[in-house]
Amino acid sequence: MIGILFSVIRIDVVLELISFAICAFISLSFLRAHLNLGSRVFAMLSAGFGLMGGAMLVRALIVGASLFGFFGRDLSRTLMPYLFQVELLYSFVRLTAYLLFVLAYVLYQAPRASAELAVVPPPVLLIYNPAFELMSVVLLAYVVAASTGNWRRTNSRGSGSVALGFWALLASHLLFALTPLNFILYFAGHAVQLLSLLLILFGALEAMRG
Amino acid sequence: MRRAYRSRVRIYYDILNAVMSEGHARITTIMRDANLPYDRLQRYLEELVAKGLLGRHQNDPTLFHVTDKGVRFVEEFQRFDRLVRAFGLEI
Numbered sequence: 001m002i003g004i005l006f007s008v009i010r011i012d013v014v015l016e017l018i019s020f021a022i023c024a025f026i027s028l029s030f031l032r033a034h035l036n037l038g039s040r041v042f043a044m045l046s047a048g049f050g051l052m053g054g055a056m057l058v059r060a061l062i063v064g065a066s067l068f069g070f071f072g073r074d075l076s077r078t079l080m081p082y083l084f085q086v087e088l089l090y091s092f093v094r095l096t097a098y099l100l101f102v103l104a105y106v107l108y109q110a111p112r113a114s115a116e117l118a119v120v121p122p123p124v125l126l127i128y129n130p131a132f133e134l135m136s137v138v139l140l141a142y143v144v145a146a147s148t149g150n151w152r153r154t155n156s157r158g159s160g161s162v163a164l165g166f167w168a169l170l171a172s173h174l175l176f177a178l179t180p181l182n183f184i185l186y187f188a189g190h191a192v193q194l195l196s197l198l199l200i201l202f203g204a205l206e207a208m209r210g
Numbered sequence: 211m212r213r214a215y216r217s218r219v220r221i222y223y224d225i226l227n228a229v230m231s232e233g234h235a236r237i238t239t240i241m242r243d244a245n246l247p248y249d250r251l252q253r254y255l256e257e258l259v260a261k262g263l264l265g266r267h268q269n270d271p272t273l274f275h276v277t278d279k280g281v282r283f284v285e286e287f288q289r290f291d292r293l294v295r296a297f298g299l300e301i
Contacts, residue, residue, distance in 0.1 A: 033290040036283075037219050039301045041294060110300040150298025158296035207296035208289050 013068070015190040016060040022197040023053025026204060041108040048100035055093040062086045091132035098139040105146040133177035140170040161203030168196030220301055221246065223287045225254055226263060230276045230284060234267060240274070 030046035033039070063086075065071045066079035079086075144166045151163040175189035216224070221244070228243030229235045235243075241251050255274065258264035263280035267273035276284070291301055 029293070033286075033293065036286050037290060037301065039217060039219050039290075041299050041301060042290065045294075045297070045299075104297075104299055108294075108299045108301075110295055110298050147298050150295075154295070154298075156296065158292070159298065162296050162298075203296050204293055207292045210289070210292055 011187060012190045013060045013064045015194050016056045019190075019194050019197050020053045020056040020060065022194075022201050023049045023056060026197070026201055027053055029204060029208075041104055044100050044104040044108075048097040048104070051093050051097040051100070055090045055097070059086060059090045087129065091129055095132065095135055095139065098136055098143070101143045102139055105143055109146055110150060130177045130180065133173045136173040137170055137177065140166060140173065144170050156207075158203045158207035161199050161206060163203075165196045165199030165201075165203060168192050168199060172196060217301055219287070221254055222258060222263070223284060223291075223301075225251070225258060226276050226280050226284050229264065229274050230281070234273050234275050236272055236274070 027046050027049035030042045030049065034042035034046055062079055063083070066076050066083055068076075144163070147159070147163040147166045151159045172189045172193035175185045175192060179186040179189070224244040225240055225246070228240045231243070232239055237248070237251060237255070240246070240255070241248060244251065246254065255264065258280070259266065261279075262277055263283050265275050265277045265280075267275060287301070294301055
């Protein structure tokens with residue numbers, strides 16, 4: 001059973017690596033804007049997406065190396081005891097990224113016109129902590145509300161795509177938090193997380209095209 | 211949340227945009243269009259000239275024009291302003 005799960009669970013590593021690439025692209029776009037204009041709002045967004053992407057890359061590589069032996073059995077055995085610490089670090093970094101998003105919305109928001117733990121497979125326990133997922137949901141709720149309000153005001157495709165992206169990101173954390181109810185939710189969470197980043201990327205490109 | 215002030219980079223943009231819309235502009239025109247008092251505008255104009263974004267007319271130093279670098283700055287600002295506005299934020 002565990003062997004089958006291990007063979008399936010590689011999908012999450014692949015999805016996370018793709019998500020990392022999208023995060024890196026968005027982060028670099030904001031970094032370029034910061035370097036050209038020197039505005040702090042771009043630095044915050046760049047750091048936020050950069051931290052998200054960095055956490056995804058490190059986690060995907062370490063989970064891949066330890067659980068699937070991507071880089072050999074010796075490294076796998078060495079890394080295995082540290083998976084929990086890696087997961088804690090991953091969660092803290094993701095929360096820091098969301099805090100940066102919240103801070104950007106607090107400081108630079110555009111003006112308005114008006115458990116069934118016993119049956120959970122061991123890899124899932126190592127990979128997700130529902131408490132961190134719920135904290136992410138709380139932080140993202142603010143970002144979702146602000147970006148949705150912006151979409152309603154501007155009614156543009158770019159802002160709509162960004163708002164839907166943040167909705168999807170919030171939904172992905174809810175799915176991760178609910179993973180103990182059904183293992184499929186874990187993979188659904190990764191797919192929705194990837195979709196969220198694609199939506200944010202599309203919104204950013206759409207907005208820059210004008 | 212409405213901020214009570216404009217960021218430095220937005221003030222740069224407002225000044226450059228004011229000059230660009232006129233082709234060439236004097237301080238009084240820029241003061242009116244960029245909505246800045248004389249003393250602050252003087253400081254920003256010196257900064258923009260020092261950065262090479264704004265130039266003084268050779269025969270009339272009170273007349274300003276936007277340099278090629280300044281035009282590129284305005285274009286970049288507009289592009290990134292659209293980007294950040296898609297997120298519901300402002301520069």
